[in-house]
Amino acid sequence: MSDIRRRRVPRPVREQLIIDAAIGVFAKRGYHASSVDEIAELAGITKPMVYLYLDSKEGLFLACLRREAERLVAAFRATTGPAPSPELRLRAGLLAFFTFVTAHPDSWVVLHRQASELTPAIAAELARTRRALLGEVSGLVRTCGAEGAGAACPDDEADFVAYTLVGAADSLTDWMALHPEEPPERITLRLMNMVWVGMRNVLDGEVWTTPAGEA
Amino acid sequence: MSDIRRRRVPRPVREQLIIDAAIGVFAKRGYHASSVDEIAELAGITKPMVYLYLDSKEGLFLACLRREAERLVAAFRATTGPAPSPELRLRAGLLAFFTFVTAHPDSWVVLHRQASELTPAIAAELARTRRALLGEVSGLVRTCGAEGAGAACPDDEADFVAYTLVGAADSLTDWMALHPEEPPERITLRLMNMVWVGMRNVLDGEVWTTPAGEA
Amino acid sequence: MSDIRRRRVPRPVREQLIIDAAIGVFAKRGYHASSVDEIAELAGITKPMVYLYLDSKEGLFLACLRREAERLVAAFRATTGPAPSPELRLRAGLLAFFTFVTAHPDSWVVLHRQASELTPAIAAELARTRRALLGEVSGLVRTCGAEGAGAACPDDEADFVAYTLVGAADSLTDWMALHPEEPPERITLRLMNMVWVGMRNVLDGEVWTTPAGEA
Amino acid sequence: MSDIRRRRVPRPVREQLIIDAAIGVFAKRGYHASSVDEIAELAGITKPMVYLYLDSKEGLFLACLRREAERLVAAFRATTGPAPSPELRLRAGLLAFFTFVTAHPDSWVVLHRQASELTPAIAAELARTRRALLGEVSGLVRTCGAEGAGAACPDDEADFVAYTLVGAADSLTDWMALHPEEPPERITLRLMNMVWVGMRNVLDGEVWTTPAGEA
């Protein structure tokens, strides 16, 4: 970040440097409030280079989105694959998430905290990204059904559980910011504690009902 | 939208009409992409009026934030207070949330989906709003500890659970958009199923641990 | 140009002032080389007003085009109508043209000297304008056929003559710039001299042929 | 467009290729709206080469202007010289013009349809070009005076006639675009019909006057 940003940097490298800068600015200010000028300056170049390489502000944001989504999903897969049992796979997935978010907080903001004020193209890409992440989680969840075949667990339930997990994890991201001493492992453990039993019950079709009989 | 917006509307009413319009626009476009022009036109008045009543774009957004936060918290309290047992209180809170979000989708977007691209003043107000909501939930959670004594349940655990619940509920908001036939009651029931047992365990200090012995 | 341009000018007036300024700048620099800033300054206001009233640079140019085309055609019609005989009508038309061009040189440049570098919308409007002018002249020419019915004169010939006349007149515009002492009346007379006889012959079907017999 | 544009093209050839490309682009888009990038790409080289060979965008345009003007005047002279009689010389000149314009429409646009939006240097060169062409025509016209003596025909009259002819021919360029089946020979014939008699009268000092006695 000090010497490589000097003149005459080959295009592929410069592109990554620009995206690096862009993620920082987009995360801090949001899409509309970010100015390409600021991104260019942070990347150590001038505006025309940004447009030459990434086409437009929208293209720049899309590039950020794609690169980080790929990274997150890769991290997720790399850990959930090898784990031997359902609960360890779930744990591995949660851990991968919290580790990624700890390591790349800006990426997560860009990936997930940009509701509204986006152009159609960006909104579409973002929706695709989210679907990919939720699909990943949903697939993982489907392998967690009690003793037997995944077929026993309807997709609908798995999706519901996936949304719950992703939302909970997302929100815990904020909690982590208030508790910096807590390592991803402990967050993961605590979240496992909260959801593992209930999740299994849900996937197995056991339901909680309103105790007495009220509204 | 037809007659009331005519001339000679008393100030407090006008203000509410402006805020109504603003919430719609802010939810659709986001803060920065919203233009005061569009809000004024939707409210049926001219721009200088907006400035006369709400001071600035920022003030306008703050007014939206305050009004809707108040409404959501009120809805929450109104239902959790009367419920007799812990689990019914929790259920009532969740139901209140999902009902509110169903009834006022724009409000929820403005309240919660506006990360980044906000001015400091707005970010502060928004943080306050979220803290209020989380505090409310956290308090509720604290009453759900097993045998009764809130003292047995450390604030830390309650907070963690609150973040998990709010995040899960928030995310299920998206799930609801994909399943419009599902009423708030069923969402509430399913979420209760997923978290009730685990939550109790967590609040009681029972912990899940990595089964065999791995990373 | 000194006092009326002060603050608080009603919209219709301002619009005309802006168009006045725009014609001057567009004529001097051409469409692309003109900057809205310069036009605004010359009009005694700031850029946002130009956009508020005329929408865009393109809209501004279109407004110039429409206003001046209307004026030129009006001047043309006003004089050709009353004239009693064919040759006097033609003479009146030519005189109207040269008088208009003398009085509004910038208008003529904007109307006719803007080949290429125009947006599609402008090109279309400009084509319409030229067709209107040529149609006017062509109609006039058609009434100049020798003794009798305009039917005797095919549209094709009239069009050819109209193009010739308009082109000649246009070019003489440059000649006039080099001979400022020459009044429109004399130019008109000289052009009548050059074309009247030949035109009549052409419209009557008499043709010149290569004398001997060569390539 | 396939092989010659490969590497190792000698400089003079490359220059001509660049000018070829430039004329096409300048004619289509106009001076300001043309980008050096597009010209370079069309010429099959990179931008720095354009600057190395032609110095600047302005120099590039000037080169186009000079080359095409030379070609047009050459074509004009080549045909008017040998013709034996005045009317055949005029006919030959007109024919040369219409033939050239038919063969090189882009050249004509660049040479003649670029009023305004030009830099001073270009405007000057363009004025010189036009003067050259008009001078050529004017000289030709001077040899058309009735009985022979050019002295009998004042320069002033010849100039006036030249402007008329050039303007008429220019405008007929547009007419030709609407009548692609009409060959240069026929256009020439029709224009001769329209102007030959009147031109002779003018050059001989015979004047048309307002018939009765009006404004």
Place this chain on the structure above:
DNA sequence: AATGAATGAGCCTTCATTCAT
């Protein structure tokens, strides 16, 4: 001989905001 990398400057456009009526 040729090119990829880089930039200073400028232009169109929009927006939040205010003044004068």
Place this chain on the structure above:
DNA sequence: GATGAATGAAGGCTCATTCAT
């Protein structure tokens, strides 16, 4: 109480032009 007129400031984008290789 309400509005039309007006603006300072900024942002996205492009372009002619040059340098270092």
